[in-house]
Amino acid sequence: MIRPIYFLLFLCIIALVFSNAYSQQNNQVTPYYPDHKEVCESYKRAEKLDTVLKKAVFKSYVIPHWQTGRNIFWYQNRLKDNNSEYILVDVAKGIKGKAFDHNKLAEALTKATGKGHNGNLLQINELDFSDDGKSLKIKEGEQWYECDLNTWTCKKIGNPDFVRYEPTRPLQRRRSRWMGPRRDSISPDKQWEAYIKDGNLFAKSLKGQEVIQFTKDGTAAKPYGEFSWSPDSKTLIAYRIDPKEEKEVHFVLSSEPGTTRGVLKSQKYAQPGDEFTTYEMYAFSMHDRKGLKIDAEKIDFFGAPELHWRKGNNRYFTYEKVDRGHQHFRVIEVDAQTGDTKNIIDEKTNTFIYEQRIYTRYLPETHEIVWITEKDGWRHIYLVDELTGKEMKQITKGNWVVRDIDSVDTKKREIWFRASGMNAGEDPYFIHYYRIGFDGNNLVSLTPERSNHSVTFSPDRSYYLDTYSQVNIPPVTLLKRTSDGKKIMEVERADVSALLASGVKLPEVFVAKGRDGKTDIWGVICRPSNMDPTRSYPVIENIYAGPQDSFVPKSFLPASEMQSMAELGFIVVQIDGMGTANRSKAFHDVCWHNLADAGLPDRILWMQAMAKKYPQADISRVGVYGTSAGGQNSTGALLFHPEFYKAAVSACRCHDNRVDKQWWNEQWMGFPVGKHYEEQSNVTNAAKLQGDLLLIVGESDMNVPPESTYRVVDALIKSNKDFDLLTIPGMGHSDGGPYGRRKKRDFFVKHLLKAEPPSRNR
Incomplete structure (x- = not known):
């Protein structure tokens, strides 16, 4: 006879089994809220991943040292x-x-x-x-x-005659416009020396006593300067300059060793809307000792340009002009004898032209320009006749993106380049390497494997090493022949056995539709190594929505801060939303006058799709963190989407785009500074704060002025809002360093897991 107590226990066990089975069958999970012991164990796992397991992958990358x-x-x-x-x-x-x-x-x-x-x-x-x-x-x-x-x-x-070949160094480098052109006061024929005296332009003979005064209207306030010679020494180009003093920003270092007072530091720092020095171009003839003003607009951005003189006829040269506001780019030809100009390339857009990715390569022997533009909606290569400005050929074409040009072979008339999105059915951000003829024919894929690639060439470019991987597929390095891309041998295959034996989960790639219901949004998911499929975990997004690039990792990611944070009991994700680069022009244009958007609508839809597929993702508890632009984005997530994001950690960011550096913010927010700057400011919108916020700032940040964070702090205090602030003495532009990262983890454990982090004081 069965005793009643055992019978009841039996019924309870049966009910529990059926209940668990029903819950799993119907994707019902219970929220994960760890006790203190579990929290302490999770921190140990995270620390192990930060230290020991960070070095648990071997043979992952081959850096070749070629013998001369x-x-x-x-x-x-x-x-x-x-x-x-x-x-x-x-x-x-x-x-x-x-x-x-x-x-x-x-x-x-x-x-x-x-x-x-x-x-x-x-x-x-x-x-x-x-x-x-x-x-x-x-x-x-x-x-x-x-x-x-x-x-x-x-x-x-003794030191041998030994020159190391650097395989990762670009074969053909491009100078930044901010660097300015190379100049020499001595004429190429070594007959004359140009100089400025009392604001005016002079040239003196190096073979005799003759001195030429070209100008008389220059002053100390508006001098001539930035001169350069034509290759045949017959023409001197100079500019009438209207200088504008660059304003300063300031910060105080509170804890400098050996001091008892704060140390004031200042630096010149142009902000959006500030005045720039302008340049008017003049040409001065060594033949008749006269000058003429070039029929061109003042240069009000970047300073005096680099000149490209026509080979065989130094009467003509071209220069590039990027208009302030980033909506107009030109290659302008100048007739140095008449002062007449004409546009060889003239590109305009209603949104922006991404200045840092404007590519022009001048081919003086054939009077051609290799030019990259997004004018057809995708970033592609064109060939332009430098003499007429006529577009000779669109070399690449399609719904994919040229990422960069590695080299231009003028003898074989080939272009070697990197691109992404050409291969259907794979991650559109994977970088592949190609070469193609100037005529757009004979496209050769050097890296067909379905992965993200990194290539280095032998010194004579006859061979190359191709290392490829995905975030969850370890690297393989192949040696290939350049002429036909044929594999010669497998050089190395990464050893990840020690990492996998630890139980660490590799990231998962996840794709969902964006706000238009059509465009794929790509991201990655990191999970705790001990994740219980019957529990649901808070989601934390690692955000950086800066429009200058895309940021979700594509190569093998065995250990990362995201995975370390996941070990604490979170599902950590990273996503590239609309407004970031390396997709179509339309995808990128979402950021225009719209940095507050930060792709957040796409990110929210992506996480909702993830939670629909994986009920272990608890999107009622979503945190977000970011540094620099990501700091602006993470605070903005709480201000503009409090219905979704519940906690944020924001480090060293410009919370108001009027306070940050001019060149970055005007690129995306435009010029002149309009009302939209104020409307999208985290300072202006601070009163909207809901949820939990931790702000981190380094007091000596020379990238983004610290007052950007303090202005948000001021606005939050005036709005009677609760928040946390961590100021780190002496630290520059950073996520807070080891201490800041620890406080970030503690913050999310406390606010999303409702648990107490380990006390370091006991």
């Missing part, structure tokens, strides 16, 4: 317990092996230097093998040694 004049390279593999190995690859033979006997070399170096060496712990930055492979030169500290690989003896030598 030979298709041979060596590289270093990082191994377990801080060990290293050095591998030598013979490209022609397609083989690889240990570069040397590590233990024997360590013994030889120990004898030569008098310092102990361990063969597994060698740290070599400079290494050069002899042509016959029987010896090598190695740098130990500041001293070079030559080591015989037969006798295993090393001797001191």
Whole structure:
């Protein structure tokens, strides 16, 4: 006979089993609220990921050290317990092996230097093998040694004639417009020297006593200057300058060592709407000693431009003009004899032209310009006739994006470039490498594998190393032949066994539709390693909506701050919403006059779609954090979308775009400074705050003035709002450093998990 108490217990167990089964079948989960013991354990897991597990991936990237004049390279593999190995690859033979006997070399170096060496712990930055492979030169500290690989003896030598090839260095660099052109006061024919005296332009003979005074109307207040010579020394270009003093911003360092008072620091810092120095262009002839004003608008942005003189006829030159407000870009041709001008390239837009990604490459031999523009709605390459301004060819075309040009081969008339979005069915942000003819034909994909790629070439570009991965797929490095992209050998495959053995979850890529119901929005999800599928976890978004780029990682992400935070009991996500770069022009244009938008409508829809698929994501408890532009975005999330975001941590950001640097904010918010600047300010909207907010600011931030944060603080106090503020003495533009990151984690644990973080004072 069954006792009643056991019968009741049996019924309870059956009910519990069926209840759990029903809950799982119907995706019912219970919110995760940890007790203090669970919180302490989660912090230990996060700390482990920040330290030990951060180094648990091996052989993840190959940095080749090519040997001069030979298709041979060596590289270093990082191994377990801080060990290293050095591998030598013979490209022609397609083989690889240990570069040397590590233990024997360590013994030889120990004898030569008098310092102990361990063969597994060698740290070599400079290494050069002899042509016959029987010896090598190695740098130990500041001293070079030559080591015989037969006798295993090393001797001191002087610095060898050794030039390291940098495979990651761009083959063809472009100068920033902010740098200004290169100038020389001495004429190319070494006959004249130009100079400024009392605000006027002069030239004096280097072969005699003659002095030419070209101008008389220059003054100290409005001088001539920024002069440059034509290649044939017959023309001198100079500018009448109307200088404007750049205003300063200030901050006080409270805790400088050896002081008992705060130290005032100031720096020149242009803000949106500030006046800029202007330049009027003049041409001065060495033939008749006369000058003429060029028929062109004043240059009111970036300063005096770099000049591109026509090869074979120095009567003409071109220069680039980006109008303030970023809505008009021109390549202007100047006739230095008449002062007449004409536009070779003339691009206008109703939104913005992204100045930092304007690409022009001048080909003087053929009088052509390689130009990248988004005028058809996508970023593509065009070929322009420099003599007529006629567009000769749209070289690339389609609903995808040219990310950058690596090199232009004028002899083969080929362009080597990077692009994303060309391959249907894959992440449109994956970078692939290509080459194409000037005529738009013979497109060759050098990296067809479905992943994000990073390529480095051999010195003669006959071979290249292609490392590719995805956020949750470890890197593979292949050696390929440039002529046809054929694989020669697999060089390395990352070893992630130690990481996976720890139980850490790799990120998941997730895609959902944006606000238009059509456009794919891409992001990643990081989960706790011990996530219980029957529990729901708060969601925290790592946000950075700066329009200058896209920010969701695409390459292998074994350890990150997001994963460390996830270990505390959160689902942490990162998303690229509309308004960020590297998609269509229309996708990017969402940010125009609209930085407060920050893609937040797309981000909210993305997280709602994630929660629909994964009920473990509790979007009734959503936090958000960000640094710099992300700091502005995270505070804005609470102000403009309090129905969704409940807690935010915001570090060192411009909360009012009128307070931040001119060049960044006018690029997206436009010029002149209009009412929309004020309407979108976090300062103006501070009274709307709902939810929990932690503001972090470094008192010596030279990127974004600290008063940007303090103005929000002032507005919040005046609105009688509750918030937390962390000011870090001496710190610059940062997320708060180790202490700030710890306080960020504690803040979310307290406000989203309703738990007390571990006390560091006990």
